[in-house]
Amino acid sequence: xxxxxxxxxxxxxxxxxxxxxxxxxxxxxxxxxxxxxxxxxxxxxxxxxxxxxxxxxxxxxxxxxxxxxxxxxxxxxxxxxxxxxxxxxxxxxxxxxxxxxxxxxxxxxxxxxxxxxxxxxxxxxxxxxxxxxxxxxxxxxxxxxxxxxxxxxxxxxxxxxxxxxxxxxxxxxxxxxxxxxxxxxxxxxxxxxxxxxxxxxxxxxxxxxxxxxxxxxxxxxxxx
Numbered sequence: 001x002x003x004x005x006x007x008x009x010x011x012x013x014x015x016x017x018x019x020x021x022x023x024x025x026x027x028x029x030x031x032x033x034x035x036x037x038x039x040x041x042x043x044x045x046x047x048x049x050x051x052x053x054x055x056x057x058x059x060x061x062x063x064x065x066x067x068x069x070x071x072x073x074x075x076x077x078x079x080x081x082x083x084x085x086x087x088x089x090x091x092x093x094x095x096x097x098x099x100x101x102x103x104x105x106x107x108x109x110x111x112x113x114x115x116x117x118x119x120x121x122x123x124x125x126x127x128x129x130x131x132x133x134x135x136x137x138x139x140x141x142x143x144x145x146x147x148x149x150x151x152x153x154x155x156x157x158x159x160x161x162x163x164x165x166x167x168x169x170x171x172x173x174x175x176x177x178x179x180x181x182x183x184x185x186x187x188x189x190x191x192x193x194x195x196x197x198x199x200x201x202x203x204x205x206x207x208x209x210x211x212x213x214x215x216x217x218x219x220x221x222x223x224x
Contacts, residue, residue, distance in 0.1 A: 008144065013091075022077050023082075026074060026075060033068065036064050040060035040063070044061065061130075068134070098137045099137055106130045108130075
């Protein structure tokens, strides 16, 4: 049995997505968060390998976490506008579920940093775990959006193919009608052409005959 694919957006949801300002906000925050992530990842790894830059690494993870909070809050607003629910819309259900894990690990880092529950090395390992889940979650969203784009292009192509098929069917029907053979052995097109020439010829010779009789009447009075 062929698997039924549910489009990522209904036509109404797509209109709301394109109309809301939160779509642009998400489009701006996502690359910003990724840049913050790359910088922070470098600082965390530098500390783990060299022991240097402890404060810079901690600050970078805090900034990354705050950026995550920002994109999560605005993402919930975007989801409410487009799908009429703040979280776990069917289109992004599993992505949202995994986002909760990402959010949890980042939050645990802040708690551990504030309470001193973990030492610096353990904090950096926890940060790396949080970053690993972030990368997986980002991959989920990128893959889902790519599938949605490919599906939209497929539907557009199918629509164009459908229009071309209708045009071809119409052309074939016209050709079939024109090539249909009549009782005389002529095609419809040939019969129509013969009929047209016959009418035109009759009109022409009729006109000549009328003019000939009129001239004969004028120049030969004995015919009166």
